[in-house]
Amino acid sequence: MSGVTTIRPELTQAALEAAPPGRLKDDPILITFGMLKTFGGIRAVDIDHLEIERGTITAIIGPNGAGKTTLFNLLTGFDRPDRGSWRLDGRLLGGLPPHRIARLGMVRTFQLTKSLSRLTVLENMAVAAQTQRGERLERALLRWLWQPEEARVRERAQGLLERFGLAHMADEQAGTLSGGQRKLLEMARALMADPTLVMLDEPTAGVNPALTESLLEHIRELNAEGVTIVFVEHNMDVVMDISDWVVVMAAGRILTEGPPQEVVANEEVIDAYLGRPRDVADGEEGEDA
């Protein structure tokens, strides 16, 4: 554990002993300590310690109300924890507004897709590009200052749209896209922001099986390019298919974490989330859609 002192200054011996459920990773990109969020008397999120390994695909699963989306909101600055600290690449994020966190490289999507309906698909993409000169009010009227950059942004946006199979819709208003296309657009748009860590909140919810397959392919490709991915998912086939690591949440806490095969065999996970087949004598196949 050579990197302990530089990357993880909080990781004193005492902290290590106090935080047994969060397993240490070799090269964590995201480290969370003592995160607590209560709504009224309910502890929506109560995590002692969680690390996300750089360059992996991590799934967060758990029953409804387990605190998965709340955890996303806390990590990305859309909601504030009662207490807790978290670091992205060693940088403390506590108290930063969401747009500052996004600029540092952690970009999220939403469970209910947020396409910008009355902007074109291409504009949806272009708005995500970072540090554009023409986005400053004092330069907005000086077209020649941002025109070359705008051309590059559009070209890159067009390229990503082609990759995501949305190029033919580039000049359509985003509100005319189907639900599945919106999911694709939202993912492509997140990429446009050049993230190092992408947080996908239920990327395949409400998407047909064919499109789900294509979405997963994009997630894999993205990951192969070095982007770390964290996603919330209910579809266990998807989780088993693409994740390197699975974190199981229940009632705001982390129940367990580990490689997918290990986690689905865990008795606690089966009780809390996966459930047991009602009739073991009947085949295990065929029932799930």
Place this chain on the structure above:
Amino acid sequence: MDFDIIFGNAARAGLGPQAAIFALAAIGLNLHFGYAGLLNFGQVGFMMLGAYGTAIVVATWGGSLWLGIPFGLGLCVAFALALGIPTLRLRSDYFAITTIAAAEILRLLIRSSPATDITGGPFGLQAIANSFFDLNFLPDGRFGWGTFSYSSNQLWVMIVAWILVVLCSALVLALIRSPWGRVVRAIREDEDAVLSLGKNTVAYKLQALVIGGVIGGLAGVIDALQQSGVGSENFEPQVTFFAWAALILGGLATTVGPVVGAVLFWFLREGVESFIRELSEQGWLPNALADFLDGAEGAISIALMGIGLVALMALRPQGIFGRRRNLHLGT
């Protein structure tokens, strides 16, 4: 029945200074609501600050008009910041409520007795636009035909006002087509999505509020110039809603919408009023109805305009120039 008179009156109002003033106010509102999604129900507050700022410098402090106008517009910037900084972080409905209250509070302050030394209180301020009319190069006399005619000074105000309308429309169009405008329109669609892409949405909303407010302030400046004075009774809340009516009539988030809407609003308002007056004068109405309408032509005209707007909302909710499909795209 003299349709020349009716049409002349209507056209005079539709092209006159009032229409230009409301066009400017509606252009500001269009940037606020049509593009940035900010529900500003206090546009009259910006108009009032532009007008009073100018008038106070000239009439109260004896300064130059050319210092007064930037001072008035500067007050609009301050008002936008004071309104926006505390409320733009909150949900949009809080902002809407704050704007209508702030504009009315401002009006009551301006007409209160302790402020009389500065603002003239209930009496307002007069004789502020002399140096503006000194620049009038038009000859004396009346210009136009019959009832459709303007005095030299009115025409001078109109020329300046309509030039400002064109300039402000062009400014908003250029801004909205820039990457800055793209972020602003994106915020209208979904603020959280834009936040998640690393944009400081509050700063953009504040900038849009300031610019639209200053354009509203220009409307107030023109109003002060054309009357060569200010009075708090000219800045009651309904002014904001007339500007909204003009904007909705013309079509939200379009370039010509607010301008054509304002022209049409004043054309119809004056036309209907004139029409009712002609009807009673020609004795075409039963006596009882004529007596009832006598002196209430303006109110009836506004009521009919209201009915017309309701009909518009039912038949063409996107306004004259708006695109209907935009209404169906859920946000």
